[in-house]
Amino acid sequence: NMLSAQHFGDPGKMKDYHYTGPVEHKFSPYAYNGGTVLAVAGDDFAIVASDTRLSEGYSIHSRDSPKCYKLTDTTVLGCSGFHGDCLTLTKIIEARLKMYKHSNNKTMTSGAIAAMLSTILYSRRFFPYYVYNIIGGLDEEGKGAVYSFDPVGSYQRDTYKAGGSASAMLQPLLDNQIGFKNMEGVEHVPLTKDKAIQLVKDVFISAAERDVYTGDALRVCVITKEGINEQTIPLRKD
Amino acid sequence: MALFDVSGFNSDLRARILPSTQVPVLDRANNYNFGSKFQEFAVPPGVDPSGFLESCSSDGGVRIEMDHGTTTLAFKFRHGVIVAVDSRASSGRYISSTYYDKVIEINPYLLGTMSGSAADCMYWERLLAKECRLYRLRNNQRISVAAASKLLCNMMLGYRGMGLSVGSMICGWDKEGPGLYYVDENGTRLSGRMFSTGSGNSYAYGVMDSGYREDLTVEEAYDLGCRAIAHATHRDAYSGGVVNMYHMQKDGWIKVCKQDVSELLHRYRKEKLRV
Numbered sequence: 001n002m003l004s005a006q007h008f009g010d011p012g013k014m015k016d017y018h019y020t021g022p023v024e025h026k027f028s029p030y031a032y033n034g035g036t037v038l039a040v041a042g043d044d045f046a047i048v049a050s051d052t053r054l055s056e057g058y059s060i061h062s063r064d065s066p067k068c069y070k071l072t073d074t075t076v077l078g079c080s081g082f083h084g085d086c087l088t089l090t091k092i093i094e095a096r097l098k099m100y101k102h103s104n105n106k107t108m109t110s111g112a113i114a115a116m117l118s119t120i121l122y123s124r125r126f127f128p129y130y131v132y133n134i135i136g137g138l139d140e141e142g143k144g145a146v147y148s149f150d151p152v153g154s155y156q157r158d159t160y161k162a163g164g165s166a167s168a169m170l171q172p173l174l175d176n177q178i179g180f181k182n183m184e185g186v187e188h189v190p191l192t193k194d195k196a197i198q199l200v201k202d203v204f205i206s207a208a209e210r211d212v213y214t215g216d217a218l219r220v221c222v223i224t225k226e227g228i229n230e231q232t233i234p235l236r237k238d
Numbered sequence: 239m240a241l242f243d244v245s246g247f248n249s250d251l252r253a254r255i256l257p258s259t260q261v262p263v264l265d266r267a268n269n270y271n272f273g274s275k276f277q278e279f280a281v282p283p284g285v286d287p288s289g290f291l292e293s294c295s296s297d298g299g300v301r302i303e304m305d306h307g308t309t310t311l312a313f314k315f316r317h318g319v320i321v322a323v324d325s326r327a328s329s330g331r332y333i334s335s336t337y338y339d340k341v342i343e344i345n346p347y348l349l350g351t352m353s354g355s356a357a358d359c360m361y362w363e364r365l366l367a368k369e370c371r372l373y374r375l376r377n378n379q380r381i382s383v384a385a386a387s388k389l390l391c392n393m394m395l396g397y398r399g400m401g402l403s404v405g406s407m408i409c410g411w412d413k414e415g416p417g418l419y420y421v422d423e424n425g426t427r428l429s430g431r432m433f434s435t436g437s438g439n440s441y442a443y444g445v446m447d448s449g450y451r452e453d454l455t456v457e458e459a460y461d462l463g464c465r466a467i468a469h470a471t472h473r474d475a476y477s478g479g480v481v482n483m484y485h486m487q488k489d490g491w492i493k494v495c496k497q498d499v500s501e502l503l504h505r506y507r508k509e510k511l512r513v
Binding site: 027028029030032118123126130148153158167 | 279280281282283285287290291293294300302303327329332334335337338339355356357358360361400401402
């Protein structure tokens with residue numbers, strides 16, 4: 001075998017390495033802005049709650065950036081993840097809601113909005129919206145409904161769901177308190193609106209204690225047939 | 239497009255495989271012409287879509303997790319087809335749902351199961367349901383199971399290599415009798431008597447194969463389906479929740495049961511101790 005003279009040119013001396021081919025710079029269009037969203041459905045009400053902290057890395061960009069977006073008189077969308085995609089997604093949804101209203105002369109129902117959001121998210125299957133969505137509202141019969149999504153549009157109807165940075169902390173707590181999981185000999189009392197609101201507040205206070213991306217304030221939207229009532233409660237600012 | 243050529247996309251080949259009515263992928267999806275017949279998908283510009291999400295999550299970047307994981311099974315026997323699925327949806331290591339519905343009721347005589355990526359299965363099987371309905375309206379007769387599974391298979395082939403993850407079984411009863419087809423994201427389409435898909439499929443096969451006979455009674459078949467899923471959830475970390483079971487009969491499917499796997503496994507253990 002003929003061995004290249006280059007390799008045996010100067011033994012002991014480091015050879016300069018010049019790479020002359022194309023270089024791939026990683027295209028990284030996403031950022032993680034934190035935030036937690038929660039939704040609970042009752043017999044005749046629904047609650048959508050989110051914290052209001054907007055962070056990135058070690059910084060907090062804003063302490064007043066709620067993640068609940070009112071879509072109709074009976075539906076609220078909570079989205080957390082990458083704030084840029086949240087804004088674009090809500091803009092598209094609001095435009096589609098108006099188009100539906102103009103074509104069909106009626107407001108979209110919660111179930112219809114959920115099905116539509118699934119296809120909007122899936123249209124970006126190969127370049128996803130980095131958003132964790134939860135829709136809370138009233139269905140056509142006036143009962144509470146919660147729909148939870150993954151970033152590419154898989155969804156289902158739930159009774160309660162937590163999403164976002166503290167979701168893994170909150171979901172087990174909700175499973176226990178609302179779903180009565182892992183408890184024996186407990187009477188399954190249906191959840192009243194006031195108890196649900198108090199539970200949501202308590203649960204977010206716990207989340208703010210242990211999750212760095214959750215805190216500052218809590219925005220709670222309570223949806224009943226009378227309309228949507230919003231409250232803001234302070235949380236830990238550290 | 240110049241960008242397509244530079245990025246090495248084999249757009250030529252794709253145009254030859256795709257039927258002419260399907261629009262190829264663009265860099266931005268059009269959200270506002272929702273009366274259109276063609277679905278458009280956005281792709282990240284200049285990068286290979288199937289590797290794009292992985293490259294985002296490396297080096298401390300963001301992790302976008304999609305819902306995954308399952309055990310599903312279906313088998314034909316004398317009295318029809320039994321379809322049994324678990325109900326766990328996991329995204330990464332987090333269980334995002336314990337009661338996820340993995341059977342799509344396409345119409346009263348066709349069922350589709352979901353395994354792999356939840357969003358992919360849900361979207362394409364919903365699209366399949368739409369096509370089946372259109373077929374019924376245009377041809378005044380129900381679509382056959384073979385044709386329905388072929389439609390899904392061709393949808394998968396149109397996006398082959400782009401990172402979809404679908405492992406689905408199409409079950410139904412048509413003029414040829416009970417039908418069971420397995421379709422996956424590579425375009426594999428197989429007709430058979432017994433299939434199991436998902437991360438827990440090998441465990442389910444073991445239990446199903448040891449208990450299967452063509453002349454099972456209906457009760458025995460229900461029991462076999464439950465046992466196979468329950469034992470698979472016991473050993474597979476990504477399966478769990480409840481067993482959702484359907485029975486496909488001549489005049490349509492019926493939903494048989496929705497049983498918690500922990501209770502089933504507890505019952506099986508007690509039976510073993512009694513014997």
